[in-house]
Amino acid sequence: MLEIKNLHAKVGDTEILKGLDLTIEAGKVHAIMGPNGAGKSTLSYVLSGRDGYEVTEGSVLYKGKNLLEMEPEVRAGEGVFLAFQYPVEIPGVSTMNFLKAAVNSVRKYRGESEFDAMDFLKFVREQTKILNIDDDMLKRAVNVGFSGGEKKRAEVLQMAVLSPAFAVLDETDSGLDVDALRIVGEGVTALRSPERSMLVITHYQRLLDYIVPDVVHVLADGKIVDTGDKNLAIELEKNGYANYVEAAA
Amino acid sequence: MNAAVSDTVDQVQSVEKYKYGFVTDIEADQAPKGLNEDIIRFISAKKEEPEWLLEWRLKAYAHWLTMEEPDWPKVNYPPIDYQDSYYYSAPKSSEDGPDSLDDVDPELLETYEKLGIPLHEQEVLAGVKNVAVDAVFDSVSVATTFKDALAKEGVIFCPISEAVKEHPELVKQYLGSVVPYSDNYFATLNSAVFTDGSFVYIPKGVACPMELSTYFRINASNTGQFERTLIIADEGSHVSYLEGCTAPMRDENQLHAAVVELVVLDDADIKYSTVQNWYPGDENGVGGIYNFVTKRAACRGKNSKVSWTQVETGSAITWKYPSCILQGDNSVGEFYSVAITNNYQQADTGTKMIHLGKNTSSRIISKGISAGKSQSTYRGLVKMMPKAEGSRNYTQCDSLLIGKECGAHTVPYIESRNKSAKVEHEATTSKIGDDQLFYCRQRGISEEEAVALIVNGFCREVMQELPMEFAVEAQKLVGISLEGSVG
Structure with missing residues (x-):
């Protein structure tokens, strides 16, 4: 599904990713954990194509195609989704309208017919039911006045309606209390499927109680420095990142 | 038409021999270029207006001559030559129009297309003759x-x-x-x-x-x-x-x-x-x-x-x-x-x-x-x-x-x-x-569509005051008028 080789990237003059290698197979959930400043968010932005993140070396193949030369909206069309750490507010645009614009853009890209308003409403309501989201959220402007938990649930809803093949979840647990964490975690788990890969980026192990990963990586100083199964995450929670940071430095 | 009026019309007619119209009342008729009392009398006569309205127009004209164009708005444009305009132009004869939509500026047609205006209406809007x-x-x-x-x-x-x-x-x-x-x-x-x-x-x-x-x-x-x-x-x-x-x-x-x-x-x-x-x-x-x-x-x-x-x-x-x-x-x-x-x-x-x-x-x-x-x-x-x-x-x-x-x-x-x-x-x-644009694009929405979406959201309080069918077209217009504004 995804094959990252020797990825180097910089922001401004600072090199953040320094030779990252990572392969994710279809249907697998990988977690990346690491200390602040390790390059976790940079990796998510490089994969989604944000301006200002310059790749200086290495390659990223997604379904055998060169991901790095695609515009962000093309990547979305190809099935790449990023759940933002800080979802962005769009005043005056209802969540419903936004979802419809997004889904129809992606469907158009995939050569599928666009939803009309009624069909779309039905389609979204099915998803909100599964994710236990109040339909009232659909009427509110995108992320405006949303609580931390609501924002993250809205991200999961977007993921559900866009049905990506590869989803990056960037610190989806940040700003969530325990209850919200459980709801979001269960929502994401419900979206696991043999055709869908996920990369869960997190600082803490607790999210992984709900989204149990197949593989756990440790990212420090721009490189993957350790890989293991879900037990690695538990170990990290106990011992912290100090050893890795020292070793990487 | 009373004698005085037709006299004026004759006078105005002799000011400039206009190549089309003016001679025939049915085809395109246009007053000669420029602005003066005679032109105003001509317009009033064409419209068969009562005396009080002509007087009102002339009073306005006399007053206008004493006024100066306002310079307080924050806009810049070259001086307008008010004598270089036509002040009366009846509907142009359809003979002046293009023969078919093939002769119409394609950029204009593209805009009609985006607005979803049906072909027949497009023809009329573009002034295609014989429609x-x-x-x-x-x-x-x-x-x-x-x-x-x-x-x-x-x-x-x-x-x-x-x-x-x-x-x-x-x-x-x-x-x-x-x-x-x-x-x-x-x-x-x-x-x-x-x-x-x-x-x-x-x-x-x-x-x-x-x-x-x-x-x-x-x-x-x-x-x-x-x-x-x-x-x-x-x-x-x-x-x-x-x-x-x-x-x-x-x-x-x-x-x-x-x-x-x-x-x-x-x-x-x-x-x-x-x-x-x-x-x-x-x-x-x-x-x-x-x-x-x-x-x-x-x-x-x-x-x-x-x-x-x-x-x-x-x-x-x-x-x-x-x-x-x-x-x-x-x-x-x-x-x-x-x-x-x-x-x-x-x-x-x-x-x-x-x-x-x-x-x-x-x-x-x-x-x-x-x-x-x-x-x-x-x-x-x-x-x-x-x-x-x-x-x-x-x-x-x-x-x-x-x-x-x-x-x-x-x-x-x-x-x-x-x-x-x-x-x-x-x-x-x-x-x-930039974060709003990127957020939209990550969801598959193109940059131009994202701008239209964000701007329509910004204008929502006003748009919702418009009557329904108007609002839909106005929303599309927002997107069209901002095309090429980003990137």
């Missing part, structure tokens, strides 16, 4: 049906030139009563040379059974560059009036100086919506319409109400301040505005709310969007006069900037001469954030 107007959306039957429905209620809706003949007492009573002939440079010019426009009278207690739209009428009569509109809502009546065709009119005329007067009596209300999309000039700022418009409503009666809603995306220069004189006690004035400028467009627009009566209230919501190298100014006046006991105003001016080379300016004037009056003003300026 009978009545072939289009059955306009004859539509026109007839709606004329019957209106007549049944006693509503008068006709060209103002027709109203002058059919309802002279109403026109004489109200014309110039809100915007006097001496009001301002462009309104005075309009008073001297206006060629046509709409006239509406809603009788006492009548709720107009349908939205009145210039759309139908313009197709029929192709009004000129100096329109004069007069709407009277008699006691207890209601009307919603839609102005403007939402398709871009590539008008060759440079200067549009229209006047709109609204008169609202006791317990009556008028909702006046405009979508203005005249040719804004090309991406280098060449060409485009100069739109100098005076719009004013007099809320004369108690509990009267006027609501102006405008979406301005066209014209090279917009100079326009739809205003309300809140004279009747408890009268209400509203102004909802979206002004979008792109490339080299300039807009200086806003409103005036003059509170005269007790407990009058006004609400101003202005959304300015600037892109490219354009400049957008909100200029508004809120005035509380000594007798405006307990009156209040709320003003909100929001500006949105796209790119680094445009400007947004807010110039609110507030004058209060009554201690019990309340005036509130809020203003914000923001930019379309």
